[in-house]
Structure formats: C-alpha cells, structure tokens
Amino acid sequence: MICIFIYACDACKTVTFHVPSQLDAGKFVGRVNLEECLQSPDRIRSSDADFRVSEDGSVYTASAVLFSSAKRHFTISLSNAQEHGDQKIQVLLEHQTQALQPSHPEEKVLRRAKRRWAPIPCSMMENSLGPFPMFLQQIESDTSQTYSIYYSISGPGVDKAPLNLFYVERNTGNLFCTGPVDREQYDSFELVAFAATPDGYHPEFPLPLKIKIEDENDNYPIFTNSTYIFTVAEHSRVGATVGQVCATDNDEPGSLHTLLKYSIVQQLPAAPTLFFMNPTTGMITTTTSQLDREVLDKYQLNIKVQDMNGQHFGLQTTATCVIYIEDVNDHLPTFTRSSYVAFVEENTVDVEILRVSVEDKDLINTANWRAVYTILSGNENGHFKIVTDPKTNEGVLCVVKPLNYEERQQLTLQICVANEAPYYRETTSRSAVSTATVTVNVKNQDEGPECVPPVQTVRIKENAPVNTRSSGYKAYNPDTKGSSGIRYKKINDPKGWITVDENTGSITTFRNLDREAESIRNGLYNVTILATDEVGRTCTGTLGIVLEDVNDNGPVILRKTAVICKPTMSSTEIVAFDPDDPANGPPFTFSLEEDSDRDARRAWGLTTINDTAARLYNQNDAPFGPYTVRVRVTDRHGLSSVTPLTVMVCDCITEDDCSLRGLARTGAGDFRLGKWAILAILLGIALLFCILFTLVCGATGAARKPKPLPDDLTQQNLIVSNTEAPGEDKVYSTNGFTHTVGGAGTGARGTMGPGLIHGGQETIEMVKGHQTLDSCRGPGQHHVLEACGPGRVEVDTCRGAHSEWRSFTQPRLGEVRFPEPPARPPIPPQLPT
Incomplete structure (x- = not known):
C-alpha cells in the first residue's frame, strides 16, 4: 500500500506530498484545495509533464515516476479569464522514508499497520429484483484501527448520471445499490472511494472501485432483414455461394448470450434438399449442381437464429429467405421444320418472302431466348437477308436485290439459328446448331422495256x-x-x-x-x-x-469601265473572257484599235500581264476626265473582237472614290452636266438675281441721298458663295449703313454694291445716299455712280461685259464645294449574250 501525508493545504501556499520512491502511471498523489486559492478556475496547468491535476484538485501521475533524489517540486497554475485572476500553488514531493506518526503525540512507539485498502471485485446482476437498497460490499481501510475514518464515493451513479444509484455509509463503508440496472445501458460503473479522518486528513489513496453489471439473457437475437432475397444461376457448381444472413444480439458480447447459431428450418418445396446454411456465419451455399430454372425458378427457405449456441433454452428468431434461379443459355433454339419453300417474282425488291420459327426453353425476351439467324450458303450474290422479328422471335427472309428469271429460276438457301447470348458450355460443336433448308422459286414476270444504260x-x-x-x-x-x-x-x-x-x-x-x-x-x-x-x-x-466546240466567239472585256486614281496609280488592269472551249481561247493578244481617238492612242499603251489580262497605262500626264479607248482582243486562233473601254482618270484614292463632280465626257468635245453641277449653276443664278435686285434698289436710294464711295472700287466682284446664312459673328449697325459678316479686316472690305469675298467670309455693305446706277445706254457706255462728296466713279459694265464676267466666274466655279454624291457601286461584269 502507498501512504500519503499532506502537511499543508493553505491557499496559494506550498503543499507537500510524501510519496514512495517509484510511482506508476495514473497513480493518485494527493488532493489540493483549489477553490481556497482561486474561485472557479477555468484553466489548470502543471509545470511538470509527469503530473496532471483534475478539476477537483486531485493530482495524478501522467507517466511512471522514479525519484532519483529525496525531493521534487512543481507548480500548479490557476487562471480565470473572466475575472482576470492568476494564482500559483507550489507542490513539494518528498520521498517517504519513515513510518506514519501516530495521531496522539504522547505515543512515541513506531508500528507498521496491516493494510487492506485495495480494489475489491464487485458486481451485481442486471434487472435485479432487490430488495432495495441492496448491499453490494464493504470498503474498509486498515487505518480505521488507528484513526476515525469517514468513507465517501464519487463518480457515475453517485454524483454523475445516473444520480444516486449507489451510496456508501459514512462510518461503516457499506456500499448499497438503490435500484435495478440495465446492462445494455450501463455495463459497469467506475467509482472512486475516499477514506478521510474527521480533520480532513487522507491516510489512504483514493480507491478506484469498479462495479460490473452481470449480463442476463434478456435480448432476442434479431435478423437484419425480415426477408432476404438472393439469386443463383442454374447449373451452379456444388458449394456455390447463394447469400449470407446476419443477426445481432444486444446481450454481452463474447458470452453464451450472444453466441448465435443459424439453421434452415424448412425448404419450400421440400425435396430435394438443395441448400445448406453455415451455422456460425449464416452463409447459404448450394448442395447440388442440378438447379434448373426450367424445372423450378424459385425456392423459399424458413431460417432460424438462436443464442446460447443453439441450446433449447436459448432465445430464437426466424426469418424468410427467397432464392431465385437465374436463367442461363442452356437450351439452344431449334427450327420447328427442317425445310421450307418460298416464291418470289423476278425484279421485286425489299419484300418478305418467308417466315421461319424456332423453339427455345430459356427465359423469354432475354438474350438467352432471342434468336439470331444466319444464311450459311446460297446467298453468294447478296439477293437475300434474314432478320429477327423482335416480337415473335421469328426469322424473316427478305429479297434485297432483284432476281432475274431468265438467269435463274430456283435458288437453295441453308440457314442456321443461335442465341444472342453464348451457350453456357464453353465448347459447342457445329452439329449442335439447328439448321434448315429454304428453296426459293423465282416467278417469271412480263417485263417492260429496259433503258440500259440509263x-x-x-x-x-x-x-x-x-x-x-x-x-x-x-x-x-x-x-x-x-x-x-x-x-x-x-x-x-x-x-x-x-x-x-x-x-x-x-x-x-x-x-x-x-x-x-x-x-x-x-x-x-x-x-x-x-x-x-x-x-x-x-x-x-x-x-x-x-x-x-467551234471557235465562234471572240474574246471580250467584260468590264467596260476602268478607273485610274492619280497620283496613286498610272495604270489599270483589264481582263478578257472567251466563252469558247479553252482549246479555242487563251492566250489572248491585246492591242489598241486603229480607229481609236488620236489623243487616246498617244496617251495610252498596253502591256501583257498573263494569258487573259493586260495592263492599260497612261503614257503621259493625262488630265482628269473620261477617255474612250477601243481595245482589240484576239484568241489563239486569230478570232478577235473590239471592246470600247471607258477609262476614268480621277483625283481619288480608291476606285469607289472616283467622281468627276458632275462632268462626264460624252462625245467629241461635248460635255454633259451632272446633277450637282446643275444644282450649283441654279444656286449661282439665284444669287445673281438677288445681287442685281439689291444693286438696283441701292441705286434708287442713292439718288435721293448721295454718299461718297470708297476708293477700292476695283475689288467689286460678284462670286458664287456657299454661305446660306450669316454666322454668329455677323454684325449689324444700328444706322443701317454697314452690315458685316465674318471676321475679315475692315481695311479689306468691299465698298460697292452687294459684297466681297475675303478668305471664305462674306462682306456686304449697303450704301445709302445719293448713289445712282444709270442703266446702259448702249455699247461703250458707262454706268455712273453719283457720290455724296466730290468726284464720281464710273464702272464700265457694258463694254466686254460677257467676256469679263466669264473670265472672272469660270475659275471660281471650280471652288464651289457641294456634298459628294454617294459612291457608285462597282459595275458588274457583262456576260456575253
């Protein structure tokens, strides 16, 4: 026995335990009052890994400890996170070398006492009928002969669930149970017994006390299923596994109460006996290889499981096991007849001429039953095919290639039949396969004419x-x-x-x-x-x-219009096409026609690119405009044709950008005005009428109130303007004399009549006063403008008026800018008719 002395247990002071020189793992060392040091510690740690401290202050060894010196100490750290508390208890372990001191100081004699403080085996039967409380045993310490000892216990069944199932008498140590216990719920209880003196001294180690609940055979074994369903193939070998059953028993494992034995109670039908059940494992196997699905396809077994190793007083349970016999292809299909006769008319195709039937005892609508027909001989030319009707399992013989009565009037076919699934035996002779003979008679047909070849x-x-x-x-x-x-x-x-x-x-x-x-x-x-x-x-x-083919077509140029964009390109490619056969076609020869425009012949030249194309290039710097060039193309045999080719020389980047701004050359020196040019002329005429009207009205006002004119009369010119309305920078004077549009300098403003153009801005000054514009009195006369001040200005508006007007306006008409018309779509090639 191990005796422990506790010399001190004051709060947060050193606690000394006397221990033997060697301690095994899990041994109780002593108990420390933790609550007196720190209330409700939530963390308890030991500084020595060989010792652990439980929540009630009990100190146990975590591993075996061998003291090499007389003393050993460690620290117990207590902490509480909520109260931010932190305390430490010093524990001193001293190697015990003396006997226990007596409780009375006057007794000086040292004596060794006998000890009986050790775990005592204890057990009780489950479901005990009492009477309760029922005495189990007495725990007693030898120190009770010297000290007054009080006994107590703790653990499951005392102060843990289930509560108050056990208790011990404080003075006697008698242990009692207060009620029955179910072993399947609690198979044992691990209690701890304590022996203490009235002043709190523990002369003994806490005693681990285990109470074992003895099992009673009160649980029936139970099958995992009430009905088991298994499948085994027919003709299986002896000892083939069918399936396994399993049962459970909640009684104590390893005892007779859970030692189960399986058996077959009854087989339906009873004879012959076909199955065996292993009494220990519940495995069901076959006892014969004569299982035949065609004889019987299902068996039922009534099975039993009994504990106590099958003794008659053991508890038992029954269940049902259904065993289905799985079909295998153990029956080959056979023809119902050995020979057949069929008739078919010649020249017919995709028609059914015969149906053959077979017998098969295997399971219907399975691969073991479905038939596969084959033509063994007589179909070398592929006139026939035989297929299986999936509903009736019949073989359907069809004609897939027409027969000719004049060639053959009768054919003989040999057919055979097998199953989709292979025969269950590995080797089957060819003679075992069922065959039949089919005689096909071809009927003559009165045929119509044949368009051969079609x-x-x-x-x-x-x-x-x-x-x-x-x-x-x-x-x-x-x-x-x-x-x-x-x-x-x-x-x-x-x-x-x-x-x-x-x-x-x-x-x-x-x-x-x-x-x-x-x-x-x-x-x-x-x-x-x-x-x-x-x-x-x-x-x-x-x-x-x-x-x-006959060479009756000369080559022609399909695209009649070519565009040259200057200055990015100086030539264009022309391609010829000959509808004749290639033997009467390329290579082509390109040349300029003799009757072409002389200017065009001087301006253009041809070079060959390949057999069907040539490059037309400009030999000098031709001005923008359209040109007509007649090109002759000759095939390899000398047949030729002339194509009038219109070449457009444009100021453009791509051919689609080419625009002559309304001018297109139409003939010998004639011009045709485009829609945009006509619109520009109309706008110019309208503007001219407005200027003349303003000029006449201004002259009338000037006669009443003359006003001197500025000296820059020579800049009084009429030009076409594209400005339709004054901009934001137009200024009107309040006296009505001067109206200015644009930002041009005043020193350059026009001084006569309707206005003057400066850098794209329009300036118009209206002259009020005694200005007069006399009408022309004949050729060579002058218009006279009467000024307010001295002097007068004469403008010759009649002599040479047309030529001067033309010479002034013609160069400026080109400055007119109108919206570009939409790009013309490419000219599609013209196929010869």
Whole structure:
C-alpha cells in the first residue's frame, strides 16, 4: 500500500506530498484545495509533464515516476479569464522514508499497520429484483484501527448520471445499490472511494472501485432483414455461394448470450434438399449442381437464429429467405421444320418472302431466348437477308436485290439459328446448331422495256447545219434482248433543238446548236427520252448530247469601265473572257484599235500581264476626265473582237472614290452636266438675281441721298458663295449703313454694291445716299455712280461685259464645294449574250 501525508493545504501556499520512491502511471498523489486559492478556475496547468491535476484538485501521475533524489517540486497554475485572476500553488514531493506518526503525540512507539485498502471485485446482476437498497460490499481501510475514518464515493451513479444509484455509509463503508440496472445501458460503473479522518486528513489513496453489471439473457437475437432475397444461376457448381444472413444480439458480447447459431428450418418445396446454411456465419451455399430454372425458378427457405449456441433454452428468431434461379443459355433454339419453300417474282425488291420459327426453353425476351439467324450458303450474290422479328422471335427472309428469271429460276438457301447470348458450355460443336433448308422459286414476270444504260451520249458539233442526223437513244426488251416494237418520244428538250425518230430513237437537229448558250454546262445538253413497248410499258432514259466546240466567239472585256486614281496609280488592269472551249481561247493578244481617238492612242499603251489580262497605262500626264479607248482582243486562233473601254482618270484614292463632280465626257468635245453641277449653276443664278435686285434698289436710294464711295472700287466682284446664312459673328449697325459678316479686316472690305469675298467670309455693305446706277445706254457706255462728296466713279459694265464676267466666274466655279454624291457601286461584269 502507498501512504500519503499532506502537511499543508493553505491557499496559494506550498503543499507537500510524501510519496514512495517509484510511482506508476495514473497513480493518485494527493488532493489540493483549489477553490481556497482561486474561485472557479477555468484553466489548470502543471509545470511538470509527469503530473496532471483534475478539476477537483486531485493530482495524478501522467507517466511512471522514479525519484532519483529525496525531493521534487512543481507548480500548479490557476487562471480565470473572466475575472482576470492568476494564482500559483507550489507542490513539494518528498520521498517517504519513515513510518506514519501516530495521531496522539504522547505515543512515541513506531508500528507498521496491516493494510487492506485495495480494489475489491464487485458486481451485481442486471434487472435485479432487490430488495432495495441492496448491499453490494464493504470498503474498509486498515487505518480505521488507528484513526476515525469517514468513507465517501464519487463518480457515475453517485454524483454523475445516473444520480444516486449507489451510496456508501459514512462510518461503516457499506456500499448499497438503490435500484435495478440495465446492462445494455450501463455495463459497469467506475467509482472512486475516499477514506478521510474527521480533520480532513487522507491516510489512504483514493480507491478506484469498479462495479460490473452481470449480463442476463434478456435480448432476442434479431435478423437484419425480415426477408432476404438472393439469386443463383442454374447449373451452379456444388458449394456455390447463394447469400449470407446476419443477426445481432444486444446481450454481452463474447458470452453464451450472444453466441448465435443459424439453421434452415424448412425448404419450400421440400425435396430435394438443395441448400445448406453455415451455422456460425449464416452463409447459404448450394448442395447440388442440378438447379434448373426450367424445372423450378424459385425456392423459399424458413431460417432460424438462436443464442446460447443453439441450446433449447436459448432465445430464437426466424426469418424468410427467397432464392431465385437465374436463367442461363442452356437450351439452344431449334427450327420447328427442317425445310421450307418460298416464291418470289423476278425484279421485286425489299419484300418478305418467308417466315421461319424456332423453339427455345430459356427465359423469354432475354438474350438467352432471342434468336439470331444466319444464311450459311446460297446467298453468294447478296439477293437475300434474314432478320429477327423482335416480337415473335421469328426469322424473316427478305429479297434485297432483284432476281432475274431468265438467269435463274430456283435458288437453295441453308440457314442456321443461335442465341444472342453464348451457350453456357464453353465448347459447342457445329452439329449442335439447328439448321434448315429454304428453296426459293423465282416467278417469271412480263417485263417492260429496259433503258440500259440509263444515260447514253452522242457527239455533235455546235453550229452544225439544221437537219443534221445522229444516232439517238436505244432501249431493249429484256425477254428478246432486242429493240423491236419499241417506240421513242422526247419528254424534255429544254431548248427545242432536236427531234426524235419514233421508231429508231435517232435524233435530228431542229435548230443551230450553241455550246455557249445559257444553261449549257460543260458543253453537255440533256434530253429525256421515253421508251414504250407494244403493251404500253415504259422506261425513261437520258440522252446526253456532247456539243463539240467551234471557235465562234471572240474574246471580250467584260468590264467596260476602268478607273485610274492619280497620283496613286498610272495604270489599270483589264481582263478578257472567251466563252469558247479553252482549246479555242487563251492566250489572248491585246492591242489598241486603229480607229481609236488620236489623243487616246498617244496617251495610252498596253502591256501583257498573263494569258487573259493586260495592263492599260497612261503614257503621259493625262488630265482628269473620261477617255474612250477601243481595245482589240484576239484568241489563239486569230478570232478577235473590239471592246470600247471607258477609262476614268480621277483625283481619288480608291476606285469607289472616283467622281468627276458632275462632268462626264460624252462625245467629241461635248460635255454633259451632272446633277450637282446643275444644282450649283441654279444656286449661282439665284444669287445673281438677288445681287442685281439689291444693286438696283441701292441705286434708287442713292439718288435721293448721295454718299461718297470708297476708293477700292476695283475689288467689286460678284462670286458664287456657299454661305446660306450669316454666322454668329455677323454684325449689324444700328444706322443701317454697314452690315458685316465674318471676321475679315475692315481695311479689306468691299465698298460697292452687294459684297466681297475675303478668305471664305462674306462682306456686304449697303450704301445709302445719293448713289445712282444709270442703266446702259448702249455699247461703250458707262454706268455712273453719283457720290455724296466730290468726284464720281464710273464702272464700265457694258463694254466686254460677257467676256469679263466669264473670265472672272469660270475659275471660281471650280471652288464651289457641294456634298459628294454617294459612291457608285462597282459595275458588274457583262456576260456575253
């Protein structure tokens, strides 16, 4: 026994424990009153890893401890996070070398006492009937002979759930139980017994006290399922696994109460016995290899499980096990007849001519039952096929390629049948496969004419003379292999070029044949011919007339307009096309026509790019405008044609940007005004009338009140303006004499009549006073402007008026800027007609 002395237990002071020289792991060392040092500590730590401290202050060894010296100490740290408290208790361990001191100081004799403080085995039967409280045992310390000892216990069943199930008498140490216990809920209780003197001294270690609850066989074994369903293949070997059953028992494991035994109580049908159940594992296996689904496809077993290793007084439970026999392909399909006869008319296809049936005992609508038919021989030319009807499992023999009575009147087929699934035995001889013979008789059919081949061709030169005769289309009678009695008729002649001889099928040209005609592709012209025999049966064929090319078309330039954008380019590419066959086409020769405009011949030149294209280039710096150049293109055989080519020389970046601003050259020195040019002229005329009207009105006012004119009369010119309204910087004087538009300097303003243009701004001054503008009195006369001050200004407006006006306005008309018209779409190539 280990004796422990506690010399001090004051709050937060050193606590001394006397211990033996060696302590095992988990041994109780002593108890420290933690609450006197810190109330409700939420964290307790030991500075020595060999010792641990529980919440009630009990100190235990965490591992085996061997004292190498007489003393050892460590610190217990207490902390409370809410109260921010932190305390420490010093624990001193001293190696015990003396016997216990007696409780009375006057007794000086040292004696060794006998000790009986050790775990005592204790148990009780579950579901005990009492009476309660029921005495279990007495715990007693040998120190009770020397000290007055009080006993107490703690742990589950005392101060932990279930509460108050056990208690101990304080003075005697008698342990009692207050009620029955279910072992399946609590199989044991781990209690701790304490022995203390009235003054709190613990002369003994706390005693671990385990109370074991003895098991009673009060639980039936229970199957995991009330009904088990298993499947096993028919013809399985002996000992093949069918399935396994399992049961559980809540009684004490490892005892007879949970030692289970399985058995088969009954098999339905009873005989013969086919299954065996292992009594220990519950595994069900086969006892024979004669399971046959075709005989019986389901068995039922009534099974039992019993504890106490199957003894008659053990508790037992039953369940049901259903075993299904799984089908395997152990029966081959067999034909119901060994031979069949079928009939089919010649020239028929995709028709059913025969159905054959088989017998199979395997499970219906499974791969073991579904039949697969095969033609073994007699179908070398592929006239037949045999398929399976999925509903009836019959074999359906069909004709997929027409038969010819004249070639063969009877055929013999050999067919066989098997299942989709392989036979359950690995090796099966070919003789075991069921076969049958099918005799197919071909019926003769009165056939109509045959258009063979369906497409026939003849060759005729294009532009051949009308009434040119050629061989045509031929149909045949399959019975006679001749064409006697067959009539021909055309049913589609797109251009009406030919006629067909009714008796012979030959053709005669009705019009000139043109290989380059529209809808003729690759020189082939198709005519559909209908052939009819004497009884009205028909066939249809196609006669392809191959039109042999004749060099009857000269090459032409499809694009009649070319654009040269200066200064980015000085030439343009022209491409020629010849509708004739390539043998009568490229390479082409390009040249300028002799009757071209002389200026054009001097200005333009040609260089060859490839067989079908040439480059037209400008030999000198031709001004902007349109030019007509006639280009002759000649094919390899000398046939040529002339194409008038319009070349537009423009100030542009791309061809789509080319615009002559309304001017297009139309002939020898003639010009045609564009819509924008006409609009500009109309606006100029309107502006001119407004100026003249203002001038006349101003002259009338000037006669009444003369006003001197400025000296810069020479700048009085009328020009076209695109300004439709005054800008924001227009200024009007309040006296009505001066109106200025724009920001031009006043020193450069016009001084006469309607206005003057300065840098794109318009300045108009209205002169009020005694100005007079006399009308022209004849050629050579002058208009006279009367000024307010001395002197007068004369403007010669009649002599040379037209020439001066033209010379002034013509250069400035080019300065007029109007919105550019939308870009013209590219000119599509013109195909020859």
